Amino acid sequence: MSHLQPDEALYSLLCKYLLNEAEAPERAWVDAWRKEGPANEAALAAIQRLLEAPAPAIRDFGISTGSSWDRLRATVTAQPATAAPEADIVPLRRKNTWWIAAATVAVLLMAGFWGLKRLGAGEQSFSGGQTAALNDGSRVQLAGNSTLTVDDDFGEAERRVRMSGKADFDIAPAAGKPFIVEAGGTEIKVLGTRFSVSFDTTLFIQVESGKIQVTDPSLGEPVVMTQGMSLRRNGADGGFEVSSGQSDHPMVFRDVPFGLVLETVEKRYHVNISVADPAMLEKRITVHFSGESVEEVIDALAYMVSASVESPTPGSYMLQPL
Template sequence: MSHPTPALDLPLAQAREWQVLLHSGRASAADKAALQVWREASAANAQAMAQVEGLWSLLGQLGETVADVPALSGVPKVVPLPRRRFRATRWGASLAAAAALLLAVWLPQGLWLGLYADYHTRPGEVREVKLADGSTLTLNGDTALDWTVSDGRREIKLYRGEADFQVAPDANQPFYVLAGPAQIRVTGTRFDVNYSSDARVTLAISHGQVQVSDGRHAAQLVNAQQQVAWLNGDLQNLEPLDEAQRLAWQRGRLVFRSRPLDQVFADLQRSQGGRVLFLDDAARDLQVTGVFASADPAAVLRAIEHNLPVKFVRLPGLLLVSAREPVAQ
C-alpha cells in the first residue's frame, strides 16, 4: 500500500479502493457484482462505501474549484460533474476551502502533513541532512520529517518514510524521534527508523542504546544489534537485528525474505512514485523473496508479476493489484 491503512480503518480503505476501480474504466460486471457482495457483507462496509461515495460526488461537484487547488501527487483525478456557475465569488472561496478539507480527509494524515515538513525527499531520492547539533540524517526516498530544538530537547517528528540517524552525543539535550505510536529517546547513537505505509514502525539499532515506548506501557531499552517494531500502536518483542535486510537500502538494495506483498510495495514506494491499491486480501498476503537494486523498482514488479499469482492494472499514477484466479485444468 502507498498510504497508511490502520486496522480500524480497513473498511474505509477498502471502500476507497473499490471507488477508484469503479472510476478507472476497467471495472467488469464481475467486479461490480463483487462490490455489491462486499457492501452487503457488513454494516461497516456499507457505511464506509456510502461515506466514500459522498466524498467522491461532492469533489466532482466542486470540480472547477478543486482545479484551482494545487495538485497533489497520487490523488486520483476527479472528473467534474455538470453544475451551475456560482454567482458570488465568496461561494467559490468557501468551496475551495471545502475541497481542501475533503482532500485532507481523503489523504492519509502522514502525506498531508508531510507536504509542509522541514525536510523531505521524493521517491527514489536519498538525501543527507546535517543538523545544527552535529547529528547527521540520511533520508530514504519518499520521507518527510520536522526538526525542532527547545527546552533542552532535540526532537524529530517523522511523518512517513525511513531515515538513518547518527546522533551527536549530548547528555543535556536528549534526542527524541516520534513516529506515529513510536517514542524513541537517545543521547547519542546510530539507528534506523522506518515508518511504512501500513502504519508499521520498525527500529533497528546499529550502535549504542535507545529507550523506546508506545506511550501506553513502560519504556524499555533496545541495545545495539537489536530491532523492534510497533504494530497497531503496540510495541512488540525485541528481536536480533537482521541488518542484511533492514539496512539494505543504505547499500542501494532491496532485500525481501518471505515478505508479504503489501509490505514489499510499502518499501517500493521509497523508490517510485504513484499509488498502489490492493483489491483483495489474498494479494496482500502473498510472500516475496529476492534481492533487487533499489534504483530499478520495475525489475521488482516484473519478478512479482512473473512469479506470483497476481494481476496488475496500470493506470496513470496508479497500480491496481489483485489475486489472479488459478487457470482451470
C-alpha cells in the first residue's frame, strides 16, 4: 500500500512518466493532466530539467560499505548486525537512488506550481479555454476570457461557484446539495441541468434542459427558468428580462454581444448561423423581434453589422462582411 500524500504521489507519477516507466493507464492520465492548463505543463517541464541534470558524483571517503550497512541495520531493527546474512542486504541501484532523490526534490520545488490551481484552504480556480471537471461529476466549459472559482467547502452542504465571462454548465444531480452559480449580485440555483451563462456588464442565461432558479434579493421573488427559456440583465441595477423560448414570444436584446444574439436565434429557430469575421461576435447591439420569420431576423441582424447573408444549405446561414 502506498503511504504517499496526494502531491507526493502526483510528482512520483510524473517522474515515472518522464522516465518512461509509467504504465499505459498512468501515461493516459498524465497526458490528460497536461492539457488542463499551462501550470501543469510548466511543472512537468521543471521536473524534466531536474531529471536531466547530471547525477552527483560519488566520492570514496574510505568508508567500509559492509560495516556501514551493519550499523544502519542495527539502528533500525535494534537487532545485532549478524541477525541476517550479508547476502540479504542489497544496496539500491544508482539509477533508482537518483530517481527517488529527483522525486523528493520535485515535491519541494513544484509545490508552487500546484498552488496555482488552489487558492486559500482548498479553494480552486480555473481560467478560460479549459473544461473544469468538478469533484461532483459536473463539468464547466469555459470560454477564453472566463474564470471559475470553486469554494473550499464545495459539496458539503451545497455546491457553490463564482464565475465571470462565458461558460457552459453540465451539472450532475445531487440530492440535497444544490449547485449555485454566483454571477455578480445574481445567484443561479440548479438541481441538475444544462445551461449557459455569460456575465460581464450584461448577464445572459440560457437553459438547455432541466430547471434553474435565478435570484437577486434586491429584485424580490426569484425567477424559475425551464428548458428553452433565456434571461438577460443589463448592469447590476437592471431587472430580469425573461423569454419563454416560444416562437411567438418577443426577443429583446439591449446592448448584448452579437454572438449571444446569434446563439439565441439559433436555438429559437433551430438553425445554424456562422460569421466569416469573428470580430462581428464582439459587437454589441440593441434590437427587438416579435414574430418575424427566421429570414427576416437574419436579414435584420446582417444589416446591423454591415454584412451580407449566404445560405449554402437549408437551415444554414453565413454572414459575410460587406
